[in-house]
Amino acid sequence: MRAAGFRSLSRAMLLGFVRDRGALFFSILFPVIFLLFFGSIFKSSGVPKAKILEVGHVSLLEQAQTASHGALASVLTVTKTSDLPAALSDVRKGSYAAAVQQRGSTLVVHYSAADQVTSGVVNTVFSSIVEQANQAETGRPPAFHLTTQQVEDKSLKGIQYVTPGLLGWAIASGGAFGAAITLVTWRQTKLLRRLRLAPVRIGAVVTARIGVSLGVALIQMAVFLAIATIPYFGLKLSRDWWMSIPLVACGTLAFMAIGMFVGSFAKTQQSATAIANLIILPMAFLGGAFIPLDYAPTWIRDVSYVMPLRYLVNGMLNVMARGERAASALPAIGILLTFTAVLTAISVRTFKWDEI
Amino acid sequence: MPVPVTIRVNDLYKRYDDVRAVDGVSFEVQQGEFFGILGPNGAGKTTTLEIIEGLREADSGEVTLLGMAPWPRNPAILPRIGVQLQATSFFERLTVREQIRTFASLYGVPPGEADKMLDIVGLSDRAGARTEKLSGGQAQRLSIACALVHRPEVLFMDEPTSGLDPQARRNLWDLLRQINSEGHTVVLTTHYMDEAETLCDRVAIMDHGQILKLGPPAALVRGLDSPVRIIIASGQLPAADAAQLSGGAEVNDDGVSLTISTRDPATILARLAERDALAGLQVRAATLEDLFLDLTGREYRA
Numbered sequence: 001m002r003a004a005g006f007r008s009l010s011r012a013m014l015l016g017f018v019r020d021r022g023a024l025f026f027s028i029l030f031p032v033i034f035l036l037f038f039g040s041i042f043k044s045s046g047v048p049k050a051k052i053l054e055v056g057h058v059s060l061l062e063q064a065q066t067a068s069h070g071a072l073a074s075v076l077t078v079t080k081t082s083d084l085p086a087a088l089s090d091v092r093k094g095s096y097a098a099a100v101q102q103r104g105s106t107l108v109v110h111y112s113a114a115d116q117v118t119s120g121v122v123n124t125v126f127s128s129i130v131e132q133a134n135q136a137e138t139g140r141p142p143a144f145h146l147t148t149q150q151v152e153d154k155s156l157k158g159i160q161y162v163t164p165g166l167l168g169w170a171i172a173s174g175g176a177f178g179a180a181i182t183l184v185t186w187r188q189t190k191l192l193r194r195l196r197l198a199p200v201r202i203g204a205v206v207t208a209r210i211g212v213s214l215g216v217a218l219i220q221m222a223v224f225l226a227i228a229t230i231p232y233f234g235l236k237l238s239r240d241w242w243m244s245i246p247l248v249a250c251g252t253l254a255f256m257a258i259g260m261f262v263g264s265f266a267k268t269q270q271s272a273t274a275i276a277n278l279i280i281l282p283m284a285f286l287g288g289a290f291i292p293l294d295y296a297p298t299w300i301r302d303v304s305y306v307m308p309l310r311y312l313v314n315g316m317l318n319v320m321a322r323g324e325r326a327a328s329a330l331p332a333i334g335i336l337l338t339f340t341a342v343l344t345a346i347s348v349r350t351f352k353w354d355e356i
Numbered sequence: 357m358p359v360p361v362t363i364r365v366n367d368l369y370k371r372y373d374d375v376r377a378v379d380g381v382s383f384e385v386q387q388g389e390f391f392g393i394l395g396p397n398g399a400g401k402t403t404t405l406e407i408i409e410g411l412r413e414a415d416s417g418e419v420t421l422l423g424m425a426p427w428p429r430n431p432a433i434l435p436r437i438g439v440q441l442q443a444t445s446f447f448e449r450l451t452v453r454e455q456i457r458t459f460a461s462l463y464g465v466p467p468g469e470a471d472k473m474l475d476i477v478g479l480s481d482r483a484g485a486r487t488e489k490l491s492g493g494q495a496q497r498l499s500i501a502c503a504l505v506h507r508p509e510v511l512f513m514d515e516p517t518s519g520l521d522p523q524a525r526r527n528l529w530d531l532l533r534q535i536n537s538e539g540h541t542v543v544l545t546t547h548y549m550d551e552a553e554t555l556c557d558r559v560a561i562m563d564h565g566q567i568l569k570l571g572p573p574a575a576l577v578r579g580l581d582s583p584v585r586i587i588i589a590s591g592q593l594p595a596a597d598a599a600q601l602s603g604g605a606e607v608n609d610d611g612v613s614l615t616i617s618t619r620d621p622a623t624i625l626a627r628l629a630e631r632d633a634l635a636g637l638q639v640r641a642a643t644l645e646d647l648f649l650d651l652t653g654r655e656y657r658a
Contacts, residue, residue, distance in 0.1 A: 004464060008461035008462065009462075015454065016450065120411065194441055196429065199431055199435045199463060235592055
């Protein structure tokens, strides 16, 4: 009878969730839209190519393009034109980084200082083109050589930050809102009281709700990873990525605990939603979900240590993208579980069966 | 052999801040009885019911339900009682059938039994509908079905017909009578006088946390010894004639109807018949409403 009660409660809650279009949208589709959006934005991170105008015939540039075997094309996008005044006007407006002209043996680069990074890149590229041409002109082999060797690239691509960050946020919202709204709604409709008068253990009610939330979180995770690993986005999961499964589970518990806490005192769905938002949204910004902590100002990084979301996002980042070993997630899991235990203990005290 | 006592309440007190919600209440409910707690809003009937169900702890006093103490939450009692709360106490977005089967499984009742209960409350044809789509009366019947699905010995209902249209109320009354006649003890609170009069074997009239009067509704009203009102349409006979034929009884003509309050309705009705002045006739005996007025000195307001 106990097992039957647990099963039917789980089933009832699952059906209630699946049939709630709003909940489905906000817990699955909405985060996925964010993932698609941010994933596309950060796809082409790094220094953007400089667009320049070749005014008339610039033989030095053309020689360099041929000699570099296309390497120059990864830095410069060249458009030909013959109209100098129009070209200069385009540079002033910022449509192009520079306009290049060859007057006999002099290469003239017209640039705007508006974008200093790009204009710096353009100036460096052209001075090296001129250097090389001068050196070739002497007919002697160069005295010094430069050889570059790439070290293994440990810096992370956009998608590698975006996926664990947004997934963490999705799981945080799903867990917190799910628990808070269920609790408040059931108290309002007196279903909570009805269950209290049925021979069912409260533990069964709670575990059924946790089971449903865990299921939803794992679906969120599967959808996220499926999308992020398609070649277009190009997320490459590192070896111990599976460790993010227990991380997601513990994160779900931690954020359900936040939801339970909110639901233990909030009186209406509206206030529960507002309070949960007030907690989750700042945490998403300060806990590394929306702004990668590696790029965040120091104060955000300091603040992030008190945010449970930090441990979920950072833990997933480590095992999914940074290639760290599974054991590296254990401290984060420990912190999330401790947080869950403390907040649950508080919620049990503030919990009310009834409005009054 | 005496009828077993299902509920025994002795000298119950409960106060919220400075409000005495329940102020010294005692009564007993016998097995198989249909018992009503009647009173205006804020009279303390819901609090009394909740203490008996085991949802609240009394400040002082004794409650036994089926021979046991309901507080703290007593798992031995729970399978033997059924509680009908508001019509909205359902799992969200489930169909009628899913709803009752879920409740059934909490009590270890197989789905087939649950479906039979839908039949009993006349909701089989709505089994596939979401509970949110039900009418007020249908939702109320489902809520009663969910409370009865495990065939409890005692059924508690808190204002089961409030917010229903007259037709739905009457249907529900039939259902409740049927349930009671099958041997379930039924305890309900209501603020409708007519409901208590129609349904209950015995009624406790409550106000300000106290029981003012307790007994079978008919006996309570009879004990009131109040006059019967005979009402006919105005203009059939002059007020003076009416006063004369009613032999000193109170006569009142408001231009629409003429009302005679008398303790001898038979004689007066016969005289009115002789004069063929019976158009629009209504005869009203005293009701619990009059009793309430008599007990508290104020009009009953639900």
